[in-house]
Amino acid sequence: MFTRIHSATVIGVDSSIIEIEVDLKKGLPQQTIVGLPDTAVKEAKERVNSAVRNSGFVFPLGKLTINLAPADIRKEGSIFDLGIAVGILIVSGQIETQKNIEEYVIVGELSLDGYIRPVHGILAILETVKTIGIQKILMPYENYSEASMISGVRIQAVRYLSDAVGLISGSQYTIYPEGENHASVTTVFQKRKAAVKKTQADSVDFSEVKGQAHAVRGVEVAASGGHNVLLIGSPGSGKTMIASRIPTILPGLTEEESIETTKIYSIAGYFPENSGLMEKRPFRAPHHTASEIAIIGGGKNPIPGEITLAHNGVLFMDEFSEFKQNIIQSLRQPMETGMISISRADFRLIFPADFMLVASMNPCPCGYLFDPDRKCQCSISQIRKYYMKISGPILDRIDIQIEVKPLKLAEIVTEKTSLSSASIKKRVMGARNIQKSRLSRHGITLNSQMNGVLVKRYCVLNQSSKNLMSRAVKEYHLSARAYFKILKVARTIADIEGRESLREEDLLEALSYREVEDILYREPKIP
Numbered sequence: 001m002f003t004r005i006h007s008a009t010v011i012g013v014d015s016s017i018i019e020i021e022v023d024l025k026k027g028l029p030q031q032t033i034v035g036l037p038d039t040a041v042k043e044a045k046e047r048v049n050s051a052v053r054n055s056g057f058v059f060p061l062g063k064l065t066i067n068l069a070p071a072d073i074r075k076e077g078s079i080f081d082l083g084i085a086v087g088i089l090i091v092s093g094q095i096e097t098q099k100n101i102e103e104y105v106i107v108g109e110l111s112l113d114g115y116i117r118p119v120h121g122i123l124a125i126l127e128t129v130k131t132i133g134i135q136k137i138l139m140p141y142e143n144y145s146e147a148s149m150i151s152g153v154r155i156q157a158v159r160y161l162s163d164a165v166g167l168i169s170g171s172q173y174t175i176y177p178e179g180e181n182h183a184s185v186t187t188v189f190q191k192r193k194a195a196v197k198k199t200q201a202d203s204v205d206f207s208e209v210k211g212q213a214h215a216v217r218g219v220e221v222a223a224s225g226g227h228n229v230l231l232i233g234s235p236g237s238g239k240t241m242i243a244s245r246i247p248t249i250l251p252g253l254t255e256e257e258s259i260e261t262t263k264i265y266s267i268a269g270y271f272p273e274n275s276g277l278m279e280k281r282p283f284r285a286p287h288h289t290a291s292e293i294a295i296i297g298g299g300k301n302p303i304p305g306e307i308t309l310a311h312n313g314v315l316f317m318d319e320f321s322e323f324k325q326n327i328i329q330s331l332r333q334p335m336e337t338g339m340i341s342i343s344r345a346d347f348r349l350i351f352p353a354d355f356m357l358v359a360s361m362n363p364c365p366c367g368y369l370f371d372p373d374r375k376c377q378c379s380i381s382q383i384r385k386y387y388m389k390i391s392g393p394i395l396d397r398i399d400i401q402i403e404v405k406p407l408k409l410a411e412i413v414t415e416k417t418s419l420s421s422a423s424i425k426k427r428v429m430g431a432r433n434i435q436k437s438r439l440s441r442h443g444i445t446l447n448s449q450m451n452g453v454l455v456k457r458y459c460v461l462n463q464s465s466k467n468l469m470s471r472a473v474k475e476y477h478l479s480a481r482a483y484f485k486i487l488k489v490a491r492t493i494a495d496i497e498g499r500e501s502l503r504e505e506d507l508l509e510a511l512s513y514r515e516v517e518d519i520l521y522r523e524p525k526i527p
């Protein structure tokens with residue numbers, strides 16, 4: 001006897017439908033699985049065999065052949081367990097009604113006792129299921145809250161293999177959540193969304209930052225134009241405090257971005273219990289000792305790294321110069337293209353990685369270069385060497401570099417607090433709207449994404465600004481790339497004020513966000 005079950009597998013951030021063909025012939029007991037890597041086959045056989053027997057069914061004797069098609073799609077083993085088990089029970093006559101089996105996509109990993117364990121990437125799977133027009137998905141109960149965010153597919157979430165069998169054959173079964181049918185899922189989702197909104201409410205605010213007006217302003221400009229930022233300051237100067245508040249001045253995720261971001265977290269296995277679609281931009285802060293796989297992504301069964309988890313949000317790299325050199329260099333591709341491709345011997349995956357980089361570091365190896373009260377012990381050559389690690393292509397893509405000065409005790413008392421996040425965000429949104437209407441015809445939405453041609457077109461300088469810039473080129477030895485960076489930032493500054501023309505003040509402010517170059521090219525002070 002033969003049957004065919006639809007199942008699915010996750011590839012990168014997408015998914016693909018897999019057909020499980022199950023054939024049982026008379027003969028000596030033999031079990032063959034085709035279409036999976038060898039080790040996965042062995043494990044799948046053991047899990048399915050035990051789960052079937054421990055759920056009160058009989059594992060059939062005879063020649064059993066299971067084929068997972070198409071063969072050329074890379075598959076991992078455990079997600080097919082439930083589909084394989086259902087197929088085996090159909091061909092062995094233990095599930096009688098199989099006329100509706102075509103209506104289902106079946107996914108789930110089996111425990112040895114028949115419990116159905118959750119799978120990663122259920123959102124990506126549901127999106128595929130929806131597009132090919134299959135109406136029902138039979139899946140693990142533990143994935144229910146995640147799956148309930150996609151409408152248009154009937155979700156049947158079960159806890160045990162025996163429940164799955166009961167559901168398909170139309171006999172006794174328990175379907176979860178008890179008493180909830182699909183019609184009420186929308187209400188459940190809305191309730192959950194409200195709950196999430198509450199828990200996701202910003203717990204930090206820029207109004208808690210004292211002093212640091214220059215740094216907060218620099219960050220506002222960066223957020224407005226989508227510019228990458230480097231915060232330079234000694235330990236305890238408040239770099240982390242400022243960085244962690246950047247998401248509070250960024251616009252919320254659009255619906256499309258929200259689904260995309262939630263999908264990534266679902267695939268990475270980070271989907272929090274009982275939460276809904278993500279609404280806030282992600283803020284990821286990997287430690288400098290983290291591995292390349294953890295940050296960039298990859299591995300034997302490739303997983304998204306921190307740069308992908310930061311997609312549509314902020315990637316904060318504290319102590320930037322302490323990260324491994326190869327990791328810093330690997331940021332180049334995502335910073336240029338908004339994605340990362342991960343190559344293995346037999347396949348290649350693309351993960352999205354369009355993030356705003358917020359890096360921070362000490363001003364010099366000893367940390368006291370800017371400190372008025374303590375003497376920096378570093379030589380000029382030591383300081384230059386220190387910045388070499390981040391110079392070149394990466395620094396070229398960090399439009400804004402800001403010095404963060406430590407506050408003195410007296411200043412902590414007297415300094416004014418910064419504006420609230422809400423009022424900064426209002427200006428950021430205004431500037432972003434202007435950019436969007438100007439740039440969307442070019443397929444971009446932010447000033448930081450402009451190429452040289454667009455910079456020339458949209459950053460027109462009057463005569464006095466031209467004079468200023470030619471003085472700056474001479475004085476600071478500006479490269480063409482540095483010149484364009486300054487113009488782009490000046491464009492954003494004018495957009496914050498809703499001004500079409502660029503003024504000298506905009507250029508001067510943009511020139512003030514070049515801290516690294518300033519340190520590198522500053523003449524050593526003669527004592």
Ligand SMILES: [Zn+2]
Binds near residue numbers: 368369376
């Ligand atoms: Zn120093």
